[in-house]
Amino acid sequence: MKILICGVLPLQLKVMQRVLEQDGHTVQIVSDSIRSLQFVQSFMPDVLVTEILLPEINGLEFIANVRRLYPNVLIVALSVIRAERLIELTFRLGANDFISKPFDPEMLSARISRLQAKSNSWLTYNLKGYVT
Amino acid sequence: MLRRNKALLLFVAGILLLWLFSLLMESWLSRDNWLFEGYAWVDWVHDVGRSYMQMLNASGNEYLLLRLLFPLLYTLLIFSALNVVIIAVLIFVRRWLALRNLTYSTRMTEKVDEALIEYLFGNQELARENLKSLNKGIVVKEIVSLYKQTLGSTPESLKRLFDELELDRFVIRRIRFSRWFTRITYMDAAQSMLVYHAEDLITPYQDVSNPYVRNAAQVACINLSTGNAFSFLDVLEDPLPVWHQIILHKAMVRNSIPLLDFYEYLRSGNDTVVLFALNMIRLFSQTGPEDEVTALVSHPNPVVRRNALRVIRDLKIYSAIGIIKQLFHNETLRNQVDMIYALSMDKSQETFDFYKNIWVETPDNVRMEILKHVGPSLKKMLQADF
Numbered sequence: 001m002k003i004l005i006c007g008v009l010p011l012q013l014k015v016m017q018r019v020l021e022q023d024g025h026t027v028q029i030v031s032d033s034i035r036s037l038q039f040v041q042s043f044m045p046d047v048l049v050t051e052i053l054l055p056e057i058n059g060l061e062f063i064a065n066v067r068r069l070y071p072n073v074l075i076v077a078l079s080v081i082r083a084e085r086l087i088e089l090t091f092r093l094g095a096n097d098f099i100s101k102p103f104d105p106e107m108l109s110a111r112i113s114r115l116q117a118k119s120n121s122w123l124t125y126n127l128k129g130y131v132t
Numbered sequence: 133m134l135r136r137n138k139a140l141l142l143f144v145a146g147i148l149l150l151w152l153f154s155l156l157m158e159s160w161l162s163r164d165n166w167l168f169e170g171y172a173w174v175d176w177v178h179d180v181g182r183s184y185m186q187m188l189n190a191s192g193n194e195y196l197l198l199r200l201l202f203p204l205l206y207t208l209l210i211f212s213a214l215n216v217v218i219i220a221v222l223i224f225v226r227r228w229l230a231l232r233n234l235t236y237s238t239r240m241t242e243k244v245d246e247a248l249i250e251y252l253f254g255n256q257e258l259a260r261e262n263l264k265s266l267n268k269g270i271v272v273k274e275i276v277s278l279y280k281q282t283l284g285s286t287p288e289s290l291k292r293l294f295d296e297l298e299l300d301r302f303v304i305r306r307i308r309f310s311r312w313f314t315r316i317t318y319m320d321a322a323q324s325m326l327v328y329h330a331e332d333l334i335t336p337y338q339d340v341s342n343p344y345v346r347n348a349a350q351v352a353c354i355n356l357s358t359g360n361a362f363s364f365l366d367v368l369e370d371p372l373p374v375w376h377q378i379i380l381h382k383a384m385v386r387n388s389i390p391l392l393d394f395y396e397y398l399r400s401g402n403d404t405v406v407l408f409a410l411n412m413i414r415l416f417s418q419t420g421p422e423d424e425v426t427a428l429v430s431h432p433n434p435v436v437r438r439n440a441l442r443v444i445r446d447l448k449i450y451s452a453i454g455i456i457k458q459l460f461h462n463e464t465l466r467n468q469v470d471m472i473y474a475l476s477m478d479k480s481q482e483t484f485d486f487y488k489n490i491w492v493e494t495p496d497n498v499r500m501e502i503l504k505h506v507g508p509s510l511k512k513m514l515q516a517d518f
Binding site: 009014018104105107 | 241242245248249252253274277278280281282283284285286
C-alpha cells in the first residue's frame with residue numbers, strides 16, 4: 001500500500017515511515033506542508049496520514065481538499081488536541097480515522113490495516129450488490 | 133531613590149561624558165600631530181576638524197556660539213557615524229552567526245535523527261557510539277521531542293538510550309550553569325525523562341522572581357517529587373497565573389499524581405493559590421469541610437468569591453444557601469449571576485420566595501438567569517412583573 005505522511009517533526013515522521021515500511025508499505029514523508037497537496041498529486045497514495053496542526057497551511061482545509069480531489073484516498077488525521085468538536089469536524093471534512101498524540105507508531109500500522117480491510121469489505125459489498 | 137531617578141542619572145552622566153569628550157576633542161584638534169598623523173585613511177578626520185576649528189577661531193566673534201559648540205558637535209558627528217557603522221557591523225555579524233548556527237543545528241539534527249532511527253530500528257551499538265560524538269544538546273532535544281510524542285516500545289528504548297548516554301548528567305549541568313531560557317528547556321527535559329536526582333537542584337527555582345523559570349520548576353517538581361509535589365504552594369508569594377494553573381492540572385492528570393487535600397490551601401494568604409485550590413476541588417469533585425468553601429463567599433476578592441460560588445454549585449453545598457441569600461444584595465453584578473447559578477440547585481419554596489423578593493430591584497440580566505431556574509408557574513408570575 002502507498003502511504004504519504006505529512007507532519008512537522010522530521011524524527012517522528014521517520015519513525016512512522018520505518019514502522020510502516022517494516023509492514024511492507026511504500027511510504028513517503030513530507031514535512032514541507034505548503035507542498036503537501038502537490039505530493040499527494042504526484043505520489044497518489046492509498047492512505048494519507050496527516051497532522052491537523054501544520055505550520056503553514058490549515059490541516060483541516062488540507063483534509064477537505066484531498067477528500068474533494070481524491071475521494072478514494074483513505075485519510076488518517078493526527079493531533080495533540082483531543083477536543084470532541086475538532087474530532088467531529090475532522091470526520092465531517094472527510095477523514096476516515098483520527099489518532100490522538102502521543103500514540104504508539106505500531107498502532108498506526110494496525111489502524112491503517114484495519115481501515116484498508118474495512119474499505120475493501122465495503123467495496124466488495126458494493127460490487128456484489130452491483131453484480132447481483 | 134537611586135532606582136527611581138535612574139533615567140535622570142543616566143542622562144546627566146551622558147551629558148558629562150559628552151562634555152568630557154568634547155574637551156578631549158578640542159585638545160585633539162588643537163594639536164598639529166597625533167598618533168595616526170600621516171595615515172590618510174583616518175588622518176582626514178583630524179585634518180577636516182582642525183581646519184574648520186581654525187577657520188572659526190579666525191572669524192573672531194562672528195560665529196562665537198558655533199566656535200564654542202564646535203568640539204561638541206564634531207564629537208557628536210564622529211560618534212553618530214561610528215554608531216551607524218558599529219550597528220551595521222553588529223547586525224551583519226549577528227545575522228551571519230545566526231545563519232551559521234542554523235545551518236550547523238539543521239545538519240546536526242539530521243545526523244542525530246539518523247542515529248536515533250538506527251538505534252530504534254537497526255544496530256544499537258553502532259548508533260550509541262555515533263550519538264556519543266554528536267552535539268549533546270541536540271541529542272537531548274530530539275530524544276525528548278520523540279519521547280513526548282510516542283507511546284509503546286519507542287519511549288522505553290529512548291529512556292534506555294538516555295541513561296546509556298548519561299545525558300542526565302548533561303541535563304543537570306545545563307540546569308545548573310545555563311542562562312534562564314536554556315535552564316527552562318533542560319528542566320523540561322529532566323521532568324520528561326524522569327531525572328529524579330535533578331529534583332533537589334530544581335526545587336530552589338520554585339520561588340525565583342522570573343515567572344517562566346518559577347513555573348517550569350514547579351511543573352518539573354510535580355513530576356519528579358517523591359514527597360509532596362505541591363509544597364511550593366505553602367510558600368508561594370508571587371501570583372500563580374491561570375495559564376500555569378492549567379499546566380499544573382494537566383501535569384497532575386497526565387502523571388496520575390495522587391490528589392492533595394486542596395481544602396488546606398483555601399486559607400492561603402495568596403489569592404491565586406486559593407483560586408487554584410478552588411478550581412482543583414471543583415474539577416476533581418473533592419469533598420472536605422464545606423464551611424471552608426462557604427467562608428470564601430464573603431472573601432474580599434470578587435474573583436475568589438465567584439469561584440467559591442462555582443464550587444458550591446458543582447459540589448451541591450446546600451449549607452451555603454443561607455449565606456448566599458444574605459450576601460446577594462451587596463454582591464457585584466457578575467457574582468450575582470453566579471449566585472443565582474448556585475441557588476439553582478435548591479428548588480425549595482424559600483428560594484422561590486427569595487427570587488420574588490429580589491425581583492423588583494434586580495437588573496434584567498440577573499432576572500434572565502432567575503427565569504431559567506424557576507418552574508413555569510413562578511416564571512409566569514415573575515414575568516407578569518417584568
